Amino acid sequence: MDFAVPDDVARLLVDLDRFIDDVIKPIEDADDNVRFFDYRREDSRTDWHRGGLPNAEWEALLARMRVEADRAGFLRWHLPKRFGGSDGTNLGMAIVREHLARRGLGLHNDLQNESSVVGNFPTVLMMERYGSPAQQEHWIPRMLDGTARxxxxxxxxxxxxxxxxxxxxxxxxxxxxxxxxxxxxxxxxxxxxxxxxxxxxxxxxxxxxxxxxxxxxxxxxxxxxxxxxxxxxxxxxxxxxxxxxxxxxxxxxxGEAGRGLETAQLFVHENRIRQGASSVGAGLHCIDVAVDYVNNRTTFGRPLSQNQAIQFPLAELYTEAEMIRALIWKTAWEMDEGVDPTEITDKVAMCNYRGNRFCCDAADRAMQSCGGNGYGRHMPFEHIYRHHRRYRITEGTEEIQIRKVAGRLFGFTGRAKT
The missing domain is CATH 2.40.110.10 (Butyryl-CoA Dehydrogenase, subunit A, domain 2)
Structure with a gap:
């Protein structure tokens, strides 16, 4: 495996950043739409009078973003070309998801709703992999245009x-x-x-x-x-x-009657590795924000960042991010190479639970490094922690992921290969 970012993905990241700055950010800044991304006013997303469901204006804004991203050719990037995509790879998606999450919360990428300028379509992929030709012809166009959800x-x-x-x-x-x-x-x-x-x-x-x-x-x-x-x-x-x-x-x-768990496995398998990648990006965003803050915060006559008690925890988390990213890229690459999913399911589990745990640790440590201001809602740490904490439970709990690793390691589900 070549650890350089593939040329097409590198170009995609540049194009995405330009698109976000030129098209999506102006929409986010208009008509007080920023209220949905202001950590102090995040409550505006929730319709408390309708059972706590997403606010209609919030969802309309997300829909507008998806229309713009689809028109620009980004939304369906990972899907096959016959469905308007670009035959994007799992490695490419891992790189993109980390990149977008590291930019921070915004209309371009809000994982609370699994909403992003580069869409994640697990239910569509289930249909593409297991649906009959007639089902695919009927369902996939409708799933992509939103008439079927x-x-x-x-x-x-x-x-x-x-x-x-x-x-x-x-x-x-x-x-x-x-x-x-x-x-x-x-x-x-x-x-x-x-x-x-x-x-x-x-x-x-x-x-x-x-x-x-x-x-x-x-x-x-x-x-x-x-x-x-x-x-x-x-x-x-x-x-x-x-x-x-x-x-x-x-x-x-x-799919086939009696083999429904295979379709579910596709859903969680692809989601798990992308969640891990997103968590790495969000955790690195927390570290980036904290480093900037402590470099500019003066305490006792010198920058806060000169204290090793501040440096070392963030440096250790930064090191952990590098290691987790390497595993995610390797595993995503193996998925693209056609490695039998049963042979790397333990690696996908590692990517997921370590990535999600890292993000929560990074949010918590960044909050501590920034002191009272880090605890406040004008910094992103508490929002990121609350959101990514769910991923240590959903798509299979941390404990289930570790059990998958142990199953391979101890030979209960086939001996682990290194």
């Missing part, structure tokens, strides 16, 4: 990290399937037209096979959003869903 319903009230024990079931009734069960943290349901619902169709609890992914209309009889679950970082788009005798047809199955 698909949520992701895997987690349940009693079953999170281990989906093999899920209690939602789908029973065949002629040419239809009848779904019953509940889903927790069902992402994107406040605006979704459809939902990827995972349900057991055969096999026994604890078995990986026998789970099927269904494409379920959110307005189907028996599909009920019981509540939206408030979180550490608001607003929320995470629903508690109840499914009571919801009927779908065979054409609504994504």
């Amino acid at each position: 698909v949520g992701f319903g895997l987690t349940e009230p009693l079953h999170g990290s281990d989906a093999t024990w899920m209690e939602t079931t789908a029973v065949r009734d002629g040419d239809e399937w009848v779904i019953n069960g509940e889903k927790y943290w069902n992402t994107g349901l406040h605006a979704a037209t459809h939902d990827y619902v995972f349900a057991r169709t055969s096999g026994s609890a604890g078995e990986g096979h026998g789970i099927t992914c269904f494409i379920v209309p959110t307005d189907a009889p028996g599909f009920e959003v019981a509540e939206f679950m408030w979180t550490f970082n608001m607003p929320t788009d995470h629903a508690h869903v109840r499914l009571t005798d919801v009927r779908v047809g065979n054409a609504d199955i994504l």
Whole structure:
């Protein structure tokens, strides 16, 4: 592997920075839109009178950004050319996600909503990989133009990290399937037209096979959003869903019946490594801001940065970022080279949990380095901590990620290779 940034990605970063400065930043600065990125007024994103859902003006602003990014040719960069993309690589996405996050919070990249000028489309990729030709022709154009918005319903009230024990079931009734069960943290349901619902169709609890992914209309009889679950970082788009005798047809199955966890694995596999890359970028942003502050802050007649108690913790985190980035780039490159996902799933887990933990540590240390001002909301640390803290739980908890590494290391899931 060549550790130089590929030429096409290097050009992309330059073009992105120019596009953000010339097009996106002026939109962010107009009409008091900056209120959504002002850490003191972040509350403006949340519609407290509508159950804590995202504010309509906020989401309209994000939609405007996506239109501009799509028009400029950036939004679909990672997607195949036949869907208007550029056949972007996993390595390229890792580099881009870190770069955009390191610029800090802004309309160009706001990971609270997984919203970015270079889009992350895991539900589209699931359809592209596992959908039938007819499904792809029908769904993908609609998913990209926003007329179809698909949520992701895997987690349940009693079953999170281990989906093999899920209690939602789908029973065949002629040419239809009848779904019953509940889903927790069902992402994107406040605006979704459809939902990827995972349900057991055969096999026994604890078995990986026998789970099927269904494409379920959110307005189907028996599909009920019981509540939206408030979180550490608001607003929320995470629903508690109840499914009571919801009927779908065979054409609504994504992939093969009984092999739905394969489709879910694609979703979490690609998301995990990109989350790790974004966390590295956001953590480095915290370090950048802290270094600038302590270099210019005078205490006891000299710059605060001259104290080793300030230097050493930030220097150690900066070193850690370099090591995590190297692992992320190597793993993303291996994904692009076609390495069997089962052979590098432990590496993806390492990228994810170490990247996310690093970001939280960097936000906490940067806050401490900047003292009272770091604790205040006019600096970005508390916002970044609250957002990236979720990633140590979602897409598989830290403990689950470490278990994947241990499984390879101790030979429970195949001996680790170095």
